[in-house]
Amino acid sequence: MRSIWNGAISFGLVSIPIKLVNATENHSIHFRQIHLADGGRIRYRKVCELDEEEVAGGEIGKAYEDADGTMIPITDEDLAQLPLPTAKTIEIVAFVPADEIDPLQMDAAYYLSANGVPAAKPYTLLREALKRSNKVAVAKYALRGRERLGMLRVVDDVIAMHGLLWPDEIRAPEGVAPDSDVTVRDAELDLADALMDTLGEVDMDSLHDDYREAVEELIAAKASGEAVQPAESDDSGGGKVIDLIAALESSVRAAKKSRGEGDENEAEN
Incomplete structure (x- = not known):
């Protein structure tokens, strides 16, 4: 390395x-900006705001902008000292x-x-x-x-x-926690514990970036001229939780199913 x-x-x-x-x-996959009309690359040029002329890299220095907008030039020699x-x-x-x-x-x-x-x-x-x-x-x-x-x-x-x-x-987390005084019942905590136990541990090496893989597939499809099929939308998340107990119970069942574990109550029946 x-x-x-x-x-x-x-x-x-x-x-x-x-x-x-x-x-x-x-x-991460990096994209370029293009002109939608003809696909040309968008380029940025460094221009002096006073004379509106493009400035070469060798003519560019650094400065600190004071509160009133005054520019205080700082050279590499200043910093080296x-x-x-x-x-x-x-x-x-x-x-x-x-x-x-x-x-x-x-x-x-x-x-x-x-x-x-x-x-x-x-x-x-x-x-x-x-x-x-x-x-x-x-x-x-x-x-x-x-x-x-x-x-x-x-x-x-x-x-x-x-x-x-x-x-x-490090910023203090002021104003981040919920404003209202919420009481969590023991039954809800028990279900949350059960969900945590069911989800269990994970092999970190098994985790990967699904979104990046989807973008790579999209790029490959468009590069080869294939039709791009829209992904199915998942409307299961993001909504307001009405019944927390029911949501936790459903989450536990779903987690068990994904791990190949049967529901004990269903097995007894």
Whole structure:
């Protein structure tokens, strides 16, 4: 895998040269914008709003827009002079239990690869220390022009790093929960528990993107000139639940049927 960043893990006085590689890949299908009249590609050009002239990439800089609309130019040299100790270092600042990391903070995922033979021993030391402690490492690092927060953990025999949002980037869930004071009956909770038990666990590797597959089939059909058959609409969801108990009971029966389990009451009859 191609590395996107080279640096070192700072573990106290120990420095571990590493390469950073993406741990995930995007399989989304991307579309182009076209002119409906003739199918031509839609192109965007960078134009200066003052003289309305197209501007070449070498003539484009960056600026911060102040509240009053004033543009404050910021050069690469300005940014290079700022103190950034994590520019080439993943600096471990703490070791904490994994459950102390709020999943809401989770961002991109990376694998950390030991860079060179001398890095193998300290890399293995950190990996085994993380395994034995049952903790994760919290670290600071810089990537794509900004300092970031990360979490290091062990995946198989590799140290992985999850980018984390800074705590002040997580919004409080104010106004999200239902406004009304709702009482849930024990019978409803029992049925919800039964539905959860019936659905059971899942092999994550068995899950796939049905929508993407449908789009791929659509593209293949149109490319070969085949007629596209409209999909059957599913009107079973999205409606207002009138009888929660009945809906839960039906859900349990449907889940059992999908798993090949018969209804006990029906079996007795």
